[in-house]
Every structure is written in structure tokens, then in C-alpha cells.
Amino acid sequence: MRGVRRFFASAPCAAILSLCLAGCGTWQAPGDFNDAGLRARAVTASRQDVRVTAAVLSAEDSRRMFGADVNRLDVQSIWVEVRNQTPERLWLLRPGTDPDYFSPLEVAWSMHSPLAGETNARIDDHFDRLGFQNPILPGETRAGVLFVHPERLTRLLNLDLLQTKRLIPFSLFLPVPDEPGAPSSETTLFSYAEGESTDFKDLSTLRASLEQLPCCASDSRGTGVGDPLNAVFVGELSDIGAALVRRSYRRDSQAGDASQQVFGRAPDAVLRKIAQGGAPSTWIRVWLAPIRFEGRRVFVAQVGRPVGGRFVPHGTADAVLHGDVDEARNLLVQDLMYSGGLDKLGFARGVGPASPTQPRVTLSGARYFTDGLRATLFFAIRPLSLSDVEFLDWAAP
Amino acid sequence: MMKRALQAAAVAVALAGCISPPSPVASQDYKSRAVTRTEGKVRVSTAVLSADESATVYGVPLARASIQPVWIEVENREDRTYYLLSPGLDPNFFPASEASEAFASGESSEQRVGLGQRFRELSFRNPILPGSTTSGFVLTNLDEGFKFVQIDLVTGGRARAFSILATVPGFRSDYRATEVFRREIYPPEKIVDYTDDAAFRAALEALPCCATNEDGSKNGDPLNLVIVGGLDDAFPAFARRGWRPTELKWSGSILKMVASALAGERYPYAPVSDLYMFGRAQDLALQKARDNVHQRNHLRLWLSPLRHHGKQVWVGQISRDIGSRATIHTPTFTTHKIDPDVDEARAGLTQDLAYSQSIAKIGFVKGVGTVPKSTPRGNLTTDPYYTDGLRSVLVFEHRPISLAEVEFFPWESRP
Numbered sequence: 001m002r003g004v005r006r007f008f009a010s011a012p013c014a015a016i017l018s019l020c021l022a023g024c025g026t027w028q029a030p031g032d033f034n035d036a037g038l039r040a041r042a043v044t045a046s047r048q049d050v051r052v053t054a055a056v057l058s059a060e061d062s063r064r065m066f067g068a069d070v071n072r073l074d075v076q077s078i079w080v081e082v083r084n085q086t087p088e089r090l091w092l093l094r095p096g097t098d099p100d101y102f103s104p105l106e107v108a109w110s111m112h113s114p115l116a117g118e119t120n121a122r123i124d125d126h127f128d129r130l131g132f133q134n135p136i137l138p139g140e141t142r143a144g145v146l147f148v149h150p151e152r153l154t155r156l157l158n159l160d161l162l163q164t165k166r167l168i169p170f171s172l173f174l175p176v177p178d179e180p181g182a183p184s185s186e187t188t189l190f191s192y193a194e195g196e197s198t199d200f201k202d203l204s205t206l207r208a209s210l211e212q213l214p215c216c217a218s219d220s221r222g223t224g225v226g227d228p229l230n231a232v233f234v235g236e237l238s239d240i241g242a243a244l245v246r247r248s249y250r251r252d253s254q255a256g257d258a259s260q261q262v263f264g265r266a267p268d269a270v271l272r273k274i275a276q277g278g279a280p281s282t283w284i285r286v287w288l289a290p291i292r293f294e295g296r297r298v299f300v301a302q303v304g305r306p307v308g309g310r311f312v313p314h315g316t317a318d319a320v321l322h323g324d325v326d327e328a329r330n331l332l333v334q335d336l337m338y339s340g341g342l343d344k345l346g347f348a349r350g351v352g353p354a355s356p357t358q359p360r361v362t363l364s365g366a367r368y369f370t371d372g373l374r375a376t377l378f379f380a381i382r383p384l385s386l387s388d389v390e391f392l393d394w395a396a397p
Numbered sequence: 398m399m400k401r402a403l404q405a406a407a408v409a410v411a412l413a414g415c416i417s418p419p420s421p422v423a424s425q426d427y428k429s430r431a432v433t434r435t436e437g438k439v440r441v442s443t444a445v446l447s448a449d450e451s452a453t454v455y456g457v458p459l460a461r462a463s464i465q466p467v468w469i470e471v472e473n474r475e476d477r478t479y480y481l482l483s484p485g486l487d488p489n490f491f492p493a494s495e496a497s498e499a500f501a502s503g504e505s506s507e508q509r510v511g512l513g514q515r516f517r518e519l520s521f522r523n524p525i526l527p528g529s530t531t532s533g534f535v536l537t538n539l540d541e542g543f544k545f546v547q548i549d550l551v552t553g554g555r556a557r558a559f560s561i562l563a564t565v566p567g568f569r570s571d572y573r574a575t576e577v578f579r580r581e582i583y584p585p586e587k588i589v590d591y592t593d594d595a596a597f598r599a600a601l602e603a604l605p606c607c608a609t610n611e612d613g614s615k616n617g618d619p620l621n622l623v624i625v626g627g628l629d630d631a632f633p634a635f636a637r638r639g640w641r642p643t644e645l646k647w648s649g650s651i652l653k654m655v656a657s658a659l660a661g662e663r664y665p666y667a668p669v670s671d672l673y674m675f676g677r678a679q680d681l682a683l684q685k686a687r688d689n690v691h692q693r694n695h696l697r698l699w700l701s702p703l704r705h706h707g708k709q710v711w712v713g714q715i716s717r718d719i720g721s722r723a724t725i726h727t728p729t730f731t732t733h734k735i736d737p738d739v740d741e742a743r744a745g746l747t748q749d750l751a752y753s754q755s756i757a758k759i760g761f762v763k764g765v766g767t768v769p770k771s772t773p774r775g776n777l778t779t780d781p782y783y784t785d786g787l788r789s790v791l792v793f794e795h796r797p798i799s800l801a802e803v804e805f806f807p808w809e810s811r812p
Binding site for chain 2: 089091093094095096099100101103104105106109124125128134135160162164165166167246275305307308309310311312322323324327328330331334335337338340356382383384385386387388389390391396397
């Protein structure tokens with residue numbers, strides 16, 4: 001019984017209970033939902049005769065659509081519309097949006113009340129009707145809601161649409177409503193003005209320019225040495241985003257991230273891999289570099305993981321960089337081999353080696369050692385398998 | 398939060414103070430039971446360590462932190478450098494540095510450095526250069542009984558995949574599951590190999606709608622899954638996507654599951670109850686743990702006497718758990734509340750495995766029978782479900798397949 005009380009005292013359960021108490025006992029099916037407000041802030045993209053439109057639901061949208069604020073369950077609801085003008089049906093692959101997504105009835109079940117069978121059945125019906133349904137037939141426009149883990153400020157939404165021998169992927173950046181004081185720059189990623197970037201046409205000059213980039217971040221005064229810049233991503237934002245989302249990376253910027261400065265600014269984006277039980281895992285801090293390769297964007301990044309990893313209770317410790325930064329970098333490379341988005345891989349110099357016996361100290365006091373290499377990952381939109389990845393004959397880790 | 402902190406402290410206390418230097422004559426017995434495979438000029442050998450062996454090799458009780466080392470040796474006699482991909486063995490594997498931190502609490506900084514170094518030295522380290530032999534450990538989540546060891550090696554423009562079923566000593570072995578991989582369980586006259594897709598479809602549609610209870614008198618969950626492939630092609634897909642064998646249901650596991658449900662924590666070994674098909678309980682039950690035990694997907698598979706172009710055909714059942722609940726309908730008194738929309742679970746699995754780089758073809762056949770939402774059927778634990786009545790048929794291949802190469806059978810239209 002004490003165990004049961006402990007269970008009910010846990011935070012997620014309390015949230016579910018309070019939601020139920022607030023909404024389910026007296027749950028009423030909301031009236032017809034007017035999607036004009038959603039459409040007004042929705043983001044749209046088109047490719048290969050497919051158009052997608054999407055928006056993150058606010059608490060108010062959620063109440064008007066579901067009769068309760070689903071956000072309080074730690075679930076983000078995303079309204080998605082797909083127009084299919086191809087001659088074949090499309091299938092939206094949910095694990096491409098969130099490998100650990102929620103089903104509509106799973107969310108509905110969290111809103112059930114004891115001994116309220118009829119109301120519970122109506123809740124189920126309602127969620128079932130509003131959830132996104134496959135397939136999207138040729139000529140059809142279909143809309144529905146996806147239930148995923150939350151991201152703050154900006155949602156990096158990946159939509160993988162499958163048909164016979166073809167994948168049509170989209171990556172959208174959606175503003176997340178109800179975020180007071182969110183700086184507007186969070187929804188529009190940093191970009192350089194015309195003429196501020198140098199476009200390299202061949203791999204050897206690209207490699208040379210990557211090796212000239214600073215070794216590490218600095219602090220806001222441009223002094224001090226921050227974490228090493230041990231990775232480079234080459235490709236369009238959507239291709240890189242798709243690969244990362246498919247491997248459970250989510251946008252998740254935390255207070256300490258802004259202290260790492262490159263090109264005179266805080267990271268343009270921060271992603272974190274969510275390990276089991278929501279424990280902290282690898283982070284990636286990304287800055288757009290004033291470099292292009294064959295017209296595509298080049299990002300420089302820090303890849304690291306916090307000391308303690310899954311074995312410290314999350315939220316109780318500051319994220320201190322673990323010293324073995326090469327391990328974090330190499331495991332990111334291995335993980336992304338399974339993303340279907342990795343085209344080429346090479347290792348450039350530029351970080352400078354530091355041995356375990358003479359580690360470097362960062363401005364936050366963390367000590368790290370490294371072989372001094374920068375993993376350079378080239379992404380492609382065309383889905384690729386493990387045997388398609390090209391290994392560049394650059395430095396060897 | 399306080400509760401979590403206390404639990405973590407308790408774990409830390411339990412784990413600390415147990416560090417001992419590895420035995421100078423560390424047991425190498427696991428190498429004697431290593432399983433070896435060769436493809437091209439690459440040879441791999443692997444063995445999964447028991448709890449005792451891992452404590453001996455690492456000097457700390459890894460199994461208590463649910464960590465299981467897998468020993469891997471690769472001999473590369475090709476002219477190119479290979480790299481082992483640890484996420485292929487377990488997408489939630491433990492980096493060596495992270496695993497060492499499970500035992501760092503209460504240790505001096507010198508001891509921590511020593512511990513980290515020991516873990517790093519024992520880990521499998523890339524690259525595997527031409528002409529060299531490299532060995533070391535990958536630290537995975539603990540499996541009891543047996544483990545699918547998926548060894549993915551990559552080099553520029555080529556991948557070599559080895560799939561090995563390894564037994565784990567020190568646990569009660571799940572003979573039924575391992576037997577089905579070790580020997581043909583059907584007499585030759587019972588086996589029917591289909592090379593004609595239409596005939597194969599008809600055979601799949603003629604299978605019973607549902608799994609049953611032991612004497613076959615009551616229908617349980619719908620058989621909504623057909624897996625075409627075996628250890629070398631289908632099971633790599635499950636391993637790469639984090640699907641792992643379940644523990645046999647025995648009292649220890651039930652207790653752990655109850656504790657896990659009460660604490661709202663993730664426990665990957667909530668056992669499944671038995672269902673029956675072809676006159677026997679499932680040959681294999683797999684599950685994919687999610688954020689906690691309340692959210693867990695599980696599936697059961699039975700090897701059928703059908704073959705498709707010589708490949709094994711498994712019939713199965715998949716449902717999505719959306720919570721644990723008490724029930725008087727199973728001998729273990731706990732079960733998982735399932736999502737009544739079982740088609741959603743079927744679609745979810747199909748889509749999940751599409752990312753495994755092993756699915757070549759997807760199709761849908763009838764056979765379950767339509768169950769409308771307005772008049773749901775009940776399974777053996779009285780969970781209601783409804784379905785469009787289709788079975789998902791997934792054909793796997795050994796070669797890596799990108800998402801842009803997946804084909805569909807021209808059967809029932811894709812739901």
C-alpha cells in the first residue's frame with residue numbers, strides 16, 4: 001500500500017490524476033474545431049507532388065480539440081496535413097517523427113476516469129477520430145494529430161512519407177506556442193548574409209578550411225577555452241534534422257549551453273539524445289559556419305555527454321562534460337550510420353590532440369582528452385543503407 | 398525527485414564498495430563457448446558473459462547495474478578497414494565510460510580514473526585494420542537466458558552483418574526459444590515451401606484468426622503479424638530496433654515487474670503470459686521497453702510449418718501496452734492494458750522495422766476477421782480490441798536495404 005501511495009505521489013501520475021480530476025469526470029466532447037488559428041501559424045513545405053502543413057497545438061488548441069490540455073501529460077500534439085498529388089498512396093511513418101511516439105488511445109487512456117465506462121468510450125472515440133490516419137490516397141488531403149514527446153520553443157518535426165521504392169521526407173521547424181518570452185531567433189535559425197560564406201567545390205579545400213576553424217568554443221567575452229568543436233555536419237538542415245530525429249535526438253536547449261560561444265554567438269541549435277527513462281545522454285551543440293560545400297550548408301558542432309550519464313538521477317546534477325569526448329563523437333557517428341541519412345564520413349584535424357595524462361581544461365573546469373580529430377558527416381536526402389556510406393581517405397581516428 | 402535521488406543513492410551504495418581488482422587469472426572460459434561465423438574474409442567470434450564472469454573480468458558487479466558485456470573478436474583478412482557498430486547490438490548500449498560511472502560513487506578520484514581506464518581498455522575499440530584481429534567488449538542491457546547478438550561491421554561502401562543467437566549462462570535458459578533456432582521442429586512432410594505469392598497469400602489467410610488458451614477452447618489476441626525470415630535476416634531487424642527477448646515468467650520477474658509498476662520505472666523484463674498456437678505456447682516473446690513499464694510493446698511469435706522461398710515464416714501477435722493493471726484472469730495477477738486499436742500496434746511495428754534496414758517487402762492479407770469498433774472482441778484477459786482484420790506480412794533480407802528500396806505486395810490495400 002505504501003508502494004501504491006508512492007506511485008500516486010510520483011510526478012507523472014499526479015499530472016495524470018490532476019488532469020483527470022480537472023477534465024475527465026466531466027469530460028465533454030468539444031464542438032467542431034475551427035482550425036483557422038492553427039493554419040495561420042502552420043508551416044508548409046512541398047516536394048515531389050506532396051505538400052505537408054503542420055503546427056504544434058497550444059494548451060488552448062488542445063482544450064478546444066480534445067476537451068483537455070494534453071500538454072500536461074508531457075505529450076506534445078502536432079497537427080499535420082498531407083496533400084498527396086502523386087499517383088500512389090503514401091504512408092506516414094510515425095517512428096520517423098518520434099521513435100517512441102504515443103498512440104491516440106494511449107493518450108486517451110490517461111484521461112480515463114474509474115467507473116466512467118461510457119465517458120471513457122467517448123474519449124477514446126474522440127481521440128481515435130482526431131489521430132492521424134494512414135494511408136493518404138492519391139489526390140487526397142488528409143489531416144490529423146500526432147502525439148509525441150515535447151520539444152520546447154521550436155519543434156524539429158520530421159515527416160517520413162513512404163511509398164513503393166520511394167521515401168519522401170520533410171523536416172519542418174515549428175514554433176511551440178505558450179512559451180513566454182521565447183526569443184524570436186529561436187524559430188528562425190541563424191543565417192549569413194550574401195557574400196559572408198565561402199563556397200568550396202572540392203573535398204580537399206573543404207577539409208583544409210575545416211582544419212582552420214577554431215579548436216573550441218570560447219566564453220561570451222571571446223576568451224577562455226570551451227568544449228572542443230569535434231564534429232562537422234555538411235548538408236541541408238532538413239537532411240541533418242531527419243537523420244538525428246530518427247535516432248531519438250530532440251531539440252533541447254539548457255541554461256548552460258549558451259555559455260559556449262563560437263563565431264561570437266551561443267549555439268544556433270542544441271539537440272539531446274534521450275536515453276532510457278528520459279536520462280541525460282549525448283548532446284550536440286551546433287553553429288552554422290561561414291562555409292559552404294557545393295552550395296550546401298556546413299555546421300560545426302560539439303558532441304559530448306554529461307558525467308554520470310544514465311547513472312545519476314536526472315535533474316540533480318549539472319551537465320559537466322565527460323572527459324572521453326572522442327567516445328561520444330565516435331558513438332554519434334555509429335548511431336547515425338543507422339539513420340539512413342549519412343552519405344559520407346571523414347575525419348579532419350583542427351581540435352588538436354590532448355592525452356589522458358595531460359588533459360585540457362575547459363572554462364567550466366571539465367577535463368578532456370582527445371585524438372584531436374573532427375568527425376565530418378555529409379548528409380543526403382536520399383535514404384541510404386549501411387553499405388552506402390562512403391569513407392573519405394582523410395585522417396584516421 | 399527525492400524518491401529518485403534516494404533510489405539512486407541506494408543503488409550507488411549497493412554498487413560501491415564492491416569494486417575489487419580483476420582476478421589476475423581472469424576467467425577466459427567464455428571464450429571456449431564463443432560462437433564463430435565467417436563471411437568473405439572476415440571472421441567474428443562472440444560470447445555473452447554471465448553475471449559471475451562479468452564481475453570477474455571487470456572487477457565490479459556489472460549485472461547489478463543491468464549491464465551485460467558481450468565479447469566480440471573480429472579477424473579481418475580483407476584489404477579494407479572495418480568498424481564495428483555498437484548500436485547494432487543494442488541501440489541503448491552503454492558506452493564504456495558511462496558504465497564505469499555506475500560504480501564510481503564513493504570512490505576516490507584516483508580510483509575513478511583507474512576504473513574508467515579499465516573499462517576503456519576492455520572495450521572493443523575500432524578500427525579493425527586489414528590483416529589484424531581485434532577483440533573487446535560491448536556493454537549491452539542485460540538479457541536473461543539468451544541474446545540476439547547482431548554484429549554490424551561497416552567499411553566504405555560495404556557492410557557485413559553477422560547474427561548470432563548466444564546463450565547466457567547462469568540464468569534459467571529458455572529452451573523453447575533457443576530450440577526453435579537450433580533445429581527443425583517440424584517433420585519434413587509437414588513443411589510447405591511457397592514460391593508462388595498468390596498461394597502463399599492464401600495459406601496465410603487460412604491460418605487461424607487468433608492465438609488461444611492452452612486447450613484451444615478460447616480465442617485470445619489476434620494473429621496480426623507474419624514475419625518472413627530467420628536468424629540471419631529478420632532477427633537483426635528486431636535487435637537493431639531495440640526488441641529484446643523476454644524473460645520466462647517466474648516469480649522473481651513478477652516481483653520485479655510489480656515493484657517497477659509501483660515506482661513508475663522502466664523495467665525491460667515484464668514477462669508476458671503464455672498464448673497458444675500450433676498446439677504450443679509462443680516460441681519467442683520479444684518486447685521493446687519504452688519510458689517506463691506502463692508503456693511497453695510486446696509481441697509473440699510462433700514458427701509455422703510454412704516457408705516462403707525457403708525462408709522461415711513466423712506467425713505472431715503484437716499489441717501496444719498502455720499500462721499495467723491487476724487482473725484475475727492470469728495466474729500472475731498482473732497484466733498489461735492493451736491499446737484496443739490493435740491495428741495501430743501492428744502499423745507501429747511495421748513502421749519501426751522499416752527503419753531496421755532489413756525489410757525488403759511489406760504486404761497485408763486477410764485472416765483475422767474484421768472486428769468493428771462498435772462490437773469489440775475480448776482477448777483472454779478481457780481487454781477489448783477491434784481491427785480491420787488484416788495481417789501485416791514483413792519479408793526480411795540479409796543485405797542492408799534503405800527506406801527507398803522497400804517494396805509492397807499487390808495484396809490487400811495498405812491500411
